[in-house]
Amino acid sequence: MVPTIYYVLLSAALFTMGVLGVLIRRNAMVVFMSVELMLNAANLALVAFARQRLTVEGQVIVFFVITVAAAEVAVGLAVLVAIFRSKGTADVDEVSTLKG
Amino acid sequence: MQPIDMPAVNLSLLAPMLIIFGWAAVLLLVDVFAIPEGNKKLTGYLAIIGMAVAGLAGLPLWGASEQGLSTFGGMLMLDRYALTLTWIFLMVGALSVLMSLGYLQRQGIEQGEFYPLVLFAVGAMILLAQGANLIVIFLGIELLSLTLYILTGFAYPRVTSEEAAMKYLVLGAFAAGFFVYGIALIYGATGTLSLAGIAAYLGRQTLVAVDQTLLLAGSGLVLVALGFKVALVPFHMWTPDVYEGSPTPVAAFMSVGTKGAALAALLRILTQALPSLQPIWLPLLATLAALTMLLGSLGAIAQRNMKRMLAYSSISHAGYLLLGVIVASTQTRGTEAFLFYLLSYALTNLGAFAVLVALEQHGELAWSLDSYAGLGRRKPLLAVAMAVFMFSLAGVPPTAGFMGKLYVFSAAWSGGLGWLALIGVISSAASAFFYLRLISRMFMQESPEGVPTTEVSRGVGVDIWVAVAATLLIGLVPAPFITLIERSLVAAGS
Numbered sequence: 001m002v003p004t005i006y007y008v009l010l011s012a013a014l015f016t017m018g019v020l021g022v023l024i025r026r027n028a029m030v031v032f033m034s035v036e037l038m039l040n041a042a043n044l045a046l047v048a049f050a051r052q053r054l055t056v057e058g059q060v061i062v063f064f065v066i067t068v069a070a071a072e073v074a075v076g077l078a079v080l081v082a083i084f085r086s087k088g089t090a091d092v093d094e095v096s097t098l099k100g
Numbered sequence: 101m102q103p104i105d106m107p108a109v110n111l112s113l114l115a116p117m118l119i120i121f122g123w124a125a126v127l128l129l130v131d132v133f134a135i136p137e138g139n140k141k142l143t144g145y146l147a148i149i150g151m152a153v154a155g156l157a158g159l160p161l162w163g164a165s166e167q168g169l170s171t172f173g174g175m176l177m178l179d180r181y182a183l184t185l186t187w188i189f190l191m192v193g194a195l196s197v198l199m200s201l202g203y204l205q206r207q208g209i210e211q212g213e214f215y216p217l218v219l220f221a222v223g224a225m226i227l228l229a230q231g232a233n234l235i236v237i238f239l240g241i242e243l244l245s246l247t248l249y250i251l252t253g254f255a256y257p258r259v260t261s262e263e264a265a266m267k268y269l270v271l272g273a274f275a276a277g278f279f280v281y282g283i284a285l286i287y288g289a290t291g292t293l294s295l296a297g298i299a300a301y302l303g304r305q306t307l308v309a310v311d312q313t314l315l316l317a318g319s320g321l322v323l324v325a326l327g328f329k330v331a332l333v334p335f336h337m338w339t340p341d342v343y344e345g346s347p348t349p350v351a352a353f354m355s356v357g358t359k360g361a362a363l364a365a366l367l368r369i370l371t372q373a374l375p376s377l378q379p380i381w382l383p384l385l386a387t388l389a390a391l392t393m394l395l396g397s398l399g400a401i402a403q404r405n406m407k408r409m410l411a412y413s414s415i416s417h418a419g420y421l422l423l424g425v426i427v428a429s430t431q432t433r434g435t436e437a438f439l440f441y442l443l444s445y446a447l448t449n450l451g452a453f454a455v456l457v458a459l460e461q462h463g464e465l466a467w468s469l470d471s472y473a474g475l476g477r478r479k480p481l482l483a484v485a486m487a488v489f490m491f492s493l494a495g496v497p498p499t500a501g502f503m504g505k506l507y508v509f510s511a512a513w514s515g516g517l518g519w520l521a522l523i524g525v526i527s528s529a530a531s532a533f534f535y536l537r538l539i540s541r542m543f544m545q546e547s548p549e550g551v552p553t554t555e556v557s558r559g560v561g562v563d564i565w566v567a568v569a570a571t572l573l574i575g576l577v578p579a580p581f582i583t584l585i586e587r588s589l590v591a592a593g594s
Contacts, residue, residue, distance in 0.1 A: 022274050032270075035274060035277055042280040042281040046284045049287050050287075052288075055291060057287070058287055061293070068242045072269075075246055075269065076249075076269055079253055079266050079269055082265075083263070086257055096263075097263055
């Protein structure tokens with residue numbers, strides 16, 4: 001059996017990639033995808049820990065996280081479409097009417 | 101793997117929350133099929149009735165809640181802390197709906213689903229107050245955030261509103277990622293997500309080095325995520341933009357509701373799950389509170405736009421609330437101070453935003469500080485109400501804000517955080533500058549030419565006078581409120 005720590009390290013790497021993606025990429029679509037990567041990194045860690053401790057709690061939580069992620073994407077894409085219609089771009093840097 | 105036992109379920113403990121969620125779902129359908137276009141105010145009144153019923157349904161639970169009962173296998177719990185918060189949140193929801201009744205119509209964004217969405221958000225806030233498991237707290241935060249993303253963008257197709265929704269959504273989703281990863285690591289360290297379970301596990305055995313690292317990293321991530329939601333410095337950048345762009349009643353709701361609910365969950369996490377880590381998080385949170393109080397006040401001084409000014413002011417008030425949360429880890433007095441401050445701040449801040457709503461006829465007129473010049477002549481009553489709210493936010497007696505600050509600072513002082521109380525006093529002295537500047541502008545300056553006169557609609561009027569009366573009442577006779585809140589703390593987790 002592969003030791004749990006490998007899964008955790010992999011999930012940490014995925015999470016870091018997600019964080020960097022949100023911070024570096026400018027296209028809102030890619031930003032949302034990076035957020036998904038962060039959530040799925042957490043899912044991987046949860047499942048790995050659940051396997052290590054032989055409890056189902058961690059696996060059940062993954063379902064909740066997946067559901068929340070889907071709901072977030074639904075709202076996120078709606079906002080994205082609205083922005084694209086009125087500004088013609090999905091670049092997060094150009095969405096800057098508000099500042100001060 | 102062990103089989104799953106179905107836990108005992110006691111639905112009556114969740115009556116207010118269930119009523120809110122059930123009513124919100126019903127109201128969505130009622131709004132579509134039974135309420136004619138152009139008469140959507142009716143949906144708003146129905147939402148207020150729902151919140152009133154939910155509040156009444158909480159009354160019979162008062163006696164039972166003394167013990168702190170849990171249900172759904174310890175996922176949710178009802179104690180007096182949760183019940184008091186439930187009533188505060190219902191009040192916030194009702195006052196926010198009241199001020200949006202006329203506002204949505206005037207702005208031409210009247211859609212019936214606004215009111216069920218507010219109900220969902222209020223239900224999520226109650227869920228946060230009752231959550232006793234990290235996964236429930238996660239679901240509460242997400243449900244609250246998802247509804248708020250939609251409400252923020254409700255003035256679609258106004259670009260500022262869409263943009264605010266986008267900014268809030270990107271940062272909120274980012275914070276959600278931190279929260280989930282944080283609870284995954286905490287689960288890895290302790291094997292449980294129940295708040296009491298985590299504390300019991302940490303009390304039972306010392307962790308090995310790897311698990312200790314996981315626990316610290318996980319708690320840190322959870323803290324960062326909640327910091328985003330509460331808008332603690334340095335996670336506060338989004339607040340002014342989002343408040344400015346979103347419809348004013350939504351900004352009012354967020355400035356009080358989101359902060360209160362997220363801090364309520366933070367208080368539970370800190371006192372019930374992580375008391376053993378207190379030596380680590382206490383100095384960290386104390387620093388955040390100090391920064392939040394100071395930078396919030398300093399940021400507000402530079403603002404020329406009322407909504408942005410109130411956004412920065414809400415940041416510094418989150419700092420005062422956090423002060424109560426920190427003290428709560430050692431003494432119940434901190435929890436009391438937190439609840440009392442939340443109550444007085446909620447009433448005052450909703451009132452201040454209601455004045456903004458009253459002056460905002462079409463578009464962005466009422467947002468500039470200059471448009472308040474001479475308000476004392478044009479609308480004496482409105483100006484007096486605004487002055488009361490500004491005095492209360494600044495912490496001038498005899499208002500609710502003064503009593504709240506007194507309570508929080510004295511709790512911090514007796515909790516051994518004298519330096520933090522001192523920073524709080526300095527910050528509120530600095531904040532007096534911009535609150536009083538607005539008052540002097542309203543009463544000492546002449547009106548600019550060509551300002552249209554405004555008619556205050558009934559809902560907002562009721563809102564403002566309720567808030568004024570409550571602000572003064574809590575300020576003049578605080579004793580009954582303090583007794584009520586002290587009694588509410590008999591069984592709270594600390």
